[in-house]
Amino acid sequence: MDFWLADWSASHVGGNIDAWNLTEANANYTQGNLSQPMDVPDTTGYYITGYTGLSVGAIVLTAAAVAAAILTSLRGARVMHDRMVHNIVRAPLRFFDTTPTGRILNRMAGDQGSLDNNLPGNMELFLRSGLKIVSAIVAVAVITPYFLIGMIPIIVFYYFMQKIYRATARELKRINLMKESPVYSQLSQSFGGLSTIRAYRAEERFTKQMMERLNDSFVPLLYSMGAEGWMGVRLVCAGAVIIFVAGLSSVVAGLHGLVSPAWVGLAISYAIRMQVQMFSVVSAFAKVEANMTSVERVEIYSRVPGEIYEQKTGNTIPPEEWPKSGTVQLESVTARYDQTLDPVLTTVTANIRAGEKVGICGRTGSGKSSLTLTLFRMIDMFEGVISIDGVDISRVPLTLLRSRLSIIPQDPVLFSGTIRFNLDPEEDSDDEELWRALEIAQLKDVVTDLPSKLGKWVVPSKARCPTQYKHHCCFKRCIKCKHIVCGIRTMVIVGIMLVKIEILILYQYNWYSLLAKHTSFTGTQR
Template identity: 40%
Template sequence: LWLILFEVCGCEYCMQDVEVLDSRLPGAIMTFINAAIQALMIVAVAVYVTPPMIFILVPVNVFYYYILRFYVSTSRQLKRLESASRSPIYSHFQESIQGAASIRAYKLVDEFVKEWLAVRLELVGNLIVMFSALFAVLFRDSPGLTAGLVGLSVSYALNITQTLNWAVRMTSELETNIVAVERIKEYTDTPIEGAHSRQKPADSWPQQGRIEIKNVSLRYRAGLDPVLKGVSASIEPKEKIGIVGRTGAGKSSLTLALFRTVEIDGGSIEIDGQNISTLSLQELRSRLTIVPQDPVLFSGTLRFNLDPFEANSSEPPICFDLVTAFLADEEIWSALRNAHLEPFVVGQRQLLCLARALLRHPKILILDEAAAAVDAETDSLLQRTIREQFADCTVLTIAHRLHTVMDCDRLLVMSAGRVVEFDSPRALLAKPDGVFKNMAKDAGIGGHGWKAIQGNGIIPTTKIPFLVPFVSDEVSTSIRKCLRRFGLENLAAVVNVPSDNPKIRLVRTCGTQLCGLPSGKGR
């Protein structure tokens, strides 16, 4: 929620403000106090030696105050503007000084800016020195006024220029840097996530995966227009739902509402009869599974990435065909524990995230445009794996590619934060002037170019090998031969280990040698 309310660059400004608060502000406060004490001592000595100086110092101090206010008001505001939008300020200054050709030609811009404050402060300081010497001469006959006291007063007055200059500058810097405290307070006052309720659902929740969305409204911040407006939908257990719509329709916002990343304004969301707003955020999010558009891999081994919380540490994750081919053997899996990952492409990362999701045995799976950045072959592999391995799971698929959700049981079509259509793909395509039908036409789906839908709307896909090239081409070819020998062409091997690993050396041998292994290890 914090990143929603503040741009990413806000983190950088926050770090700068904390640095100002920790480093610059204490020094500015100490320097200001020292300069103020010195100035007061000088004034006290001058007034004690020549009492009429009080009539000069009062208006001079008023003059100092107005200079300070005039300078600080602009300086402080510029500091705020610089912290909030540095680049636009620089651009504005660059445009503003285009007419000052002479100053720019002699490169005297900085000098002129710096001299503005210094000249005026020097003028006021010189006035104090002048009147200190003048009153010493005019009241030379005053009792108790000795040459020593006059010299002391004048010498102190000579130093007051530098002291007052420094005091004014430190006052200005102090007030300018106080803006950092103001901005940090804004960060700390940012609305946080919903209250962390201690209510825990049953250990087996959710058992079925039924989702009831009732008249849900959501806005990212008070005062902004709602992004979800009266959204209602009833999703049955094990149902495969595709969520489609134009950009800004509210698809991803619905996901944020399910995970309570942003609290809803109105309505309710129930999972297996349990209102999610009454649950602890940690409990809610630990029971739901999402495969995001941008796959995330952690630093570490393949095993750690598939099972970061070690929920399946007691047995190898024989989870599905993506890892069955070579990870079913206990010795091979143990060797993979120390095999660190090499950089993978997006499609390979997405497959690992999908494997990680399946290891959790979820009842509700959300795919947030998981296939948006992968190639057609990986997309086909993802869709087939979802159909086969998540058959007992309620799946919500947010997609821009309409063909990736055409095999769903129903499609939830959103527009401007509302649900405009909710039916099977076949029914929506048959609906005259329907929103989804128009979207399908724009995507090149429909009419004579639309092939007959098989079963419950599954699009025929081309047969491709499910072997994911996580290894070199040479090893990949060997593994393909091996799988073909066993009749396992549709399995994928998620293997990427050092070539000198003796436990996995069998993977890097030719297909004939691998196929000659006992059935317990090779199969």
């Protein structure tokens, strides 16, 4: 389009006739040497039509390029996000034991945010600025080839400047991402223990800790801004040299009659744009490379080895009614949390008959929770066999196994959703059965007083629900299951709460025929 305007400007004086010839011809007409003045062909319509067509084409191509860039970047970010979430959700228990919560949140929020917001824009800016620089260099070189001689040392200077800046920006970005993890950890832990913080009036101490972590996370950002300013000053000076070289070569070419004034103006205009675009392309390329650090970090979590949920060759698909009686056999079970760690269970052997209520008592670290995890195949059981109703659980698909067992955990959990969903996540019970289960769990009166009853929406972060109610909700989820595992810490759940849970487990099962043949495990401390 700029070339079209330059050609239009050059032809405005009369096609191929320059301004001096036109002035001389009109002077001869005035003196009577010509019968009529020279006519200047009217090409305005031609150039307006061409300019309009070029403008429409530029709009269409720009819109298509922007749409393609947005759709491509969104799809790429979505694919990486879905793959990371898929692997993290399926990661083994050891991954969450060894990985701080703040680090996971930083990957999901900070790094994924860079993929969604920063990387696409910087990449588009880099490509657009790079193409503009190439077109500007070609345009100025066509108008005045001498410009290329002066550009060679400037390009070398730009190369070394961007090399230094890119390395600095990349490492500062990496440090910034690392410094953000303690912020997310502090925030998550503060929200989780907010009631305890307020009870001990430690708000000021935790606020101070949060401010210190925020200040630490801002230090790399401050250095990044300083590095960008350092590079900007040098590139602006180099850009001024570009304008000087382009202007000097264009003026010299114009004085020697090699180009018209319109083309000289076009060359200088491109040189001015080149100064801005050179800074943009170096800055955008450095930011793209720095944001690729987030891509690398997300990709690491996208390759976390997960648990194998799908059925493998040689797996056993038990019948629909499995487990029917509830017999559990442990034969020389040895388990560990990781292949690099020592066993936490060594040659454990037990035979639990159907319907038995078994309690496991021991000190902290004795293996109560570890034994529970082996039933759900959450830790590596590399020796021995665990059988339920004669079926080796190591050969049962993981999803199927965990769907047939239930647990009342030490720390009960409520999900975001209605009370109906928390009681029956699988949605295989009618309201009558849910109300009967609430009556068993001693929650019927509590739910009846709610405005929406079973439709009441529960938000765990905002719900002020006593721990005993959460345990009762977990208890209801287990009613239809033949095997129930309970984890109860007497230092947390004491007195009447412990008695209630024990009464529910030991007596309510005999009250309702549906619950009479449950096999249950209860783990507690001495």
